[in-house]
Structure formats: structure tokens, C-alpha cells
Amino acid sequence: MSDQQYFSLAEANQLIPWLKDKLEEIYSLAFNITPDSESRILKRRLTSEIQTNGTSKSVEHVSGLQKEKEKVEKQLEGILGDIKGKGIILRNIGNGLSDFPSVKEGEDIFYCWTADETQIQYWHYRYEGYNGRKPI
Numbered sequence: 001m002s003d004q005q006y007f008s009l010a011e012a013n014q015l016i017p018w019l020k021d022k023l024e025e026i027y028s029l030a031f032n033i034t035p036d037s038e039s040r041i042l043k044r045r046l047t048s049e050i051q052t053n054g055t056s057k058s059v060e061h062v063s064g065l066q067k068e069k070e071k072v073e074k075q076l077e078g079i080l081g082d083i084k085g086k087g088i089i090l091r092n093i094g095n096g097l098s099d100f101p102s103v104k105e106g107e108d109i110f111y112c113w114t115a116d117e118t119q120i121q122y123w124h125y126r127y128e129g130y131n132g133r134k135p136i
Helices: 009-031 037-053 056-085
Strands: 089-092 095-105 106-113 121-126
Touching: 009 056, 009 095, 009 106, 056 089
Parallel strands: none
Antiparallel strands: 089 095, 095 106, 106 121
């Protein structure tokens, strides 16, 4: 972790509102590209039309859906890059599990946070992971 960004507890906690906003953006974008039953049915119907009669409007619609998906994926990559650029290690998008590298008594540690926590309440040694979380 030699060229890794290190955080004080105060610095890490100051980034929590920003990180929560970024996670909300991710969740919102992911919701838009997650296939639900309605979009699967639409895609099947359009694909069927393309195969049976080559309707150009159907091809254009599927092409538009693909372009929208690619646009959203780029936005997601950008957000994830922003998080990484701050030095935060996002471990799990689903629950927001994030580590903030720090040092405690000369040893590398992580301040550990999940989206259901209002501030950082735990830390663990680098080699321990989530199960090694200790209260601050």
C-alpha cells in the first residue's frame, strides 16, 4: 500500500456523504439497465419481429436500447473511477461496503463502512477483512 492514499478517521467520515451520493447514482443507473420481466418481454417481441419480418423500426429500437445500455455502463464506470480516484476501496456495491486505508500504530488498517451506517464505526487490519471488523 506504499502509494495508497491514507485517511484519518475524520477525513474518511467527511467523505461518507459524498460516497452515499455516488452509491445512489450507481443504484439509480443500475436500476435503469437491470433487465426486468417487462424489458425481457419487449426484447423477445422485438427480436421475434426482426427475425420474422426484418422490421427496421424494431432494429432501430433494439439498437437504441443497446446504445442506452452502453451509455449507462460508461456512466457507472465513471462513478466507480471517481470513488477509486479518491482512494476509497469499494468492496461491495450492493451494501456499499467500503474500506478507507489508514495506519494504526504503524500497521496498515482499513476504516470499514457500509451504506446502512451513518458514519465509520469499525476498522480492521488489512489482512482480516470484513469478519475482522472491530469497533472504533
